[in-house]
Amino acid sequence: MEVVIVPQAAAGGELIAEAMAQLLRRKPDALLGVATGSTPLPIYQALTAKVRSGAVDISEARIAQLDEYVGLPADHPESYRSVLRREVLEPLGIGMDAFLGPDGTAEDIQAACEAYDRALAEAGGVDLQLLGIGTDGHIGFNEPCSSLASRTRIKTLTEQTRIDNARFFDGDIEQVPHHVITQGIGTILEARHLVLLATGEGKADAVAATVEGPVAAVCPASALQLHPHATVIVDEAAASKLKLSDYFRHTYANKPAWQGI
Numbered sequence: 079m080e081v082v083i084v085p086q087a088a089a090g091g092e093l094i095a096e097a098m099a100q101l102l103r104r105k106p107d108a109l110l111g112v113a114t115g116s117t118p119l120p121i122y123q124a125l126t127a128k129v130r131s132g133a134v135d136i137s138e139a140r141i142a143q144l145d146e147y148v149g150l151p152a153d154h155p156e157s158y159r160s161v162l163r164r165e166v167l168e169p170l171g172i173g174m175d176a177f178l179g180p181d182g183t184a185e186d187i188q189a190a191c192e193a194y195d196r197a198l199a200e201a202g203g204v205d206l207q208l209l210g211i212g213t214d215g216h217i218g219f220n221e222p223c224s225s226l227a228s229r230t231r232i233k234t235l236t237e238q239t240r241i242d243n244a245r246f247f248d249g250d251i252e253q254v255p256h257h258v259i260t261q262g263i264g265t266i267l268e269a270r271h272l273v274l275l276a277t278g279e280g281k282a283d284a285v286a287a288t289v290e291g292p293v294a295a296v297c298p299a300s301a302l303q304l305h306p307h308a309t310v311i312v313d314e315a316a317a318s319k320l321k322l323s324d325y326f327r328h329t330y331a332n333k334p335a336w337q338g339i
């Protein structure tokens with residue numbers, strides 16, 4: 079696992095957008111796995127700027143969704159499909175025909191989950207998966223004690239995650255669904271490159287457990303330690319509880335420029 083400490087969120091966004099641009103130059107039809115939440119927004123802004131300036135051509139890229147609420151109509155403004163359309167697809171000029179996502183409104187949720195795992199595999203697998211992290215260490219919506227081998231499936235949110243996400247629902251926790259579909263941890267680990275961005279002091283404990291704690295289902299993001307190409311990018315505040323921060327800084331400062339992340 080590589081840990082990169084950046085001065086602030088915008089620098090992390092730029093670094094990750096550049097990695098995505100490099101991937102797209104190598105593989106124009108790359109399947110990009112995207113995440114919701116506030117943290118990845120600087121990535122999408124930086125990538126959009128690159129696309130608009132002509133630094134990268136994204137016209138053949140495909141986008142895959144990480145997780146979704148169960149029961150919200152697809153056109154609900156806070157369904158993750160709507161959020162991604164608004165925050166990622168439209169700014170990048172990517173059509174819904176290049177979008178893969180689970181159906182949170184399906185009558186048979188289990189079948190919809192299995193269909194999504196199959197669709198990801200049939201699309202050739204995710205090339206680069208962006209991840210945020212919950213305050214409890216969740217990735218996607220894999221809450222603590224999710225199986226590290228899990229596939230896409232339905233999960234029940236913790237009270238804390240519903241409280242954290244109530245800000246997207248007029249601050250009203252009652253509007254936050256209890257159930258979600260999420261790519262499983264085993265599904266996420268199949269992506270060729272995992273890139274987790276964490277910013278702010280509120281993520282410092284989760285980041286320390288992810289990077290320096292044991293691999294344990296109680297901190298789902300710690301599963302990144304099992305992946306051959308995982309990059310964790312943190313700002314100073316999110317890095318504040320890392321014991322090995324000096325080592326991580328030294329390693330990154332001395333990395334050959336051609337290597338990227």
Ligand SMILES: N[C@@H]1[C@@H](O)[C@H](O)[C@@H](COP(=O)(O)O)O[C@@H]1O
Pocket residue numbers: 113114115116117118144145209210211212213216217218219239243
């Ligand atoms: N399902 C999403 C996660 O994918 C995201 O990482 C997390 C953190 O969000 P934020 O980046 O806003 O802190 O929120 C939600 O739970």
